[in-house]
Amino acid sequence: MKPEHHAGGRQADQELLNTAVRENMARIKHKIIVMSGKGGVGKSTLATNLAFGLGLNGYKIGLMDTDIHGPSLGKMLGIEGQVLIPSPSGHGLIPIEVKGMKVVTMASLLQDPDAPVIWRGPLKMGAIKQFLGEIEWGDLDYLVIDSPPGTGDEPLSVCQLIPEADGSVIVTTPQDVALIDSRKAVRFSQVLKIPVLGIVENMSGLVCPHCGQPIDLFKIGGGERAAQSMNVPFLGRIPIDPDIVESCDDGHSYIYEHAEAPAAKAMQAIVAQIIEKTDRK
Ligand SMILES: Nc1ncnc2c1ncn2[C@@H]1O[C@H](COP(=O)(O)OP(=O)(O)OP(=O)(O)O)[C@@H](O)[C@H]1O
Numbered sequence: 001m002k003p004e005h006h007a008g009g010r011q012a013d014q015e016l017l018n019t020a021v022r023e024n025m026a027r028i029k030h031k032i033i034v035m036s037g038k039g040g041v042g043k044s045t046l047a048t049n050l051a052f053g054l055g056l057n058g059y060k061i062g063l064m065d066t067d068i069h070g071p072s073l074g075k076m077l078g079i080e081g082q083v084l085i086p087s088p089s090g091h092g093l094i095p096i097e098v099k100g101m102k103v104v105t106m107a108s109l110l111q112d113p114d115a116p117v118i119w120r121g122p123l124k125m126g127a128i129k130q131f132l133g134e135i136e137w138g139d140l141d142y143l144v145i146d147s148p149p150g151t152g153d154e155p156l157s158v159c160q161l162i163p164e165a166d167g168s169v170i171v172t173t174p175q176d177v178a179l180i181d182s183r184k185a186v187r188f189s190q191v192l193k194i195p196v197l198g199i200v201e202n203m204s205g206l207v208c209p210h211c212g213q214p215i216d217l218f219k220i221g222g223g224e225r226a227a228q229s230m231n232v233p234f235l236g237r238i239p240i241d242p243d244i245v246e247s248c249d250d251g252h253s254y255i256y257e258h259a260e261a262p263a264a265k266a267m268q269a270i271v272a273q274i275i276e277k278t279d280r281k
């Protein structure tokens with residue numbers, strides 16, 4: 001075959017995939033992208049608990065991890081080692097079910113979770129396109145999308161592939177350095193015309209288990225100030241709770257299993273605002 005035929009064939013494949021992405025996404029009412037300017041601020045924790053929280057409100061949920069280099073949702077959801085299987089129709093792959101939620105993470109495509117993925121931008125875009133187009137998501141109310149830290153290829157691909165997304169949720173911690181980065185994430189979302197649903201300040205204070213007094217480990221209130229200065233909504237602050245670390249490590253649903261804890265209540269309030277801004281607007 002001549003090279004141009006190859007190229008033409010590839011282009012036709014791409015167009016099929018683009019159509020599959022559009023058709024799949026049209027069956028999902030709302031898409032929410034969780035992102036941050038900085039690593040380790042709690043995006044995956046929030047994405048997982050948002051997804052569980054929306055599910056507890058009766059919605060049908062999908063959760064997708066686009067963190068190609070460091071997918072962590074598999075561990076957080078206790079589905080490490082489970083791989084996606086082809087659907088009986090042969091047209092796609094079936095997401096993994098966790099408590100009624102449809103989950104896809106890069107780790108569910110990799111046989112060896114410890115193997116580093118060495119991919120450049122276009123390949124990442126291709127992988128995310130396949131996640132959106134070749135996974136049988138079915139009819140869903142919400143797809144929550146977790147991103148790796150920063151404003152790189154993965155969130156860029158997601159924003160470009162789902163231009164109709166309801167919006168982004170930007171996670172930050174209260175320190176000044178994290179806030180500078182969260183401003184970048186706000187700008188990134190705005191430049192890509194994805195509405196900013198709001199900023200969440202995570203790891204915002206800790207209640208001393210001995211005396212019950214609050215300790216502002218990373219200061220407090222910065223997320224709200226950043227939201228005000230960028231003129232975007234502030235969705236709330238989530239305190240530090242060692243049970244969150246435990247739940248993340250054990251594949252448990254924190255928002256459900258510790259429903260009475262202040263951090264879970266803060267998450268529930270964030271879920272309620274997201275429903276208000278997307279489904280009830
Ligand atoms: N409010 C909190 N209280 C206590 N621990 C928390 C809280 N939020 C997140 N964590 C813990 O902090 C660690 C980092 O969280 P997480 O993996 O969600 O961050 P991330 O932003 O997704 O990181 P990355 O940028 O690497 O993707 C995890 O061990 C998680 O359990």
Ligand SMILES: [Mg+2]
Pocket residue numbers: 043044045067072146147148
């Ligand atoms: Mg993460």
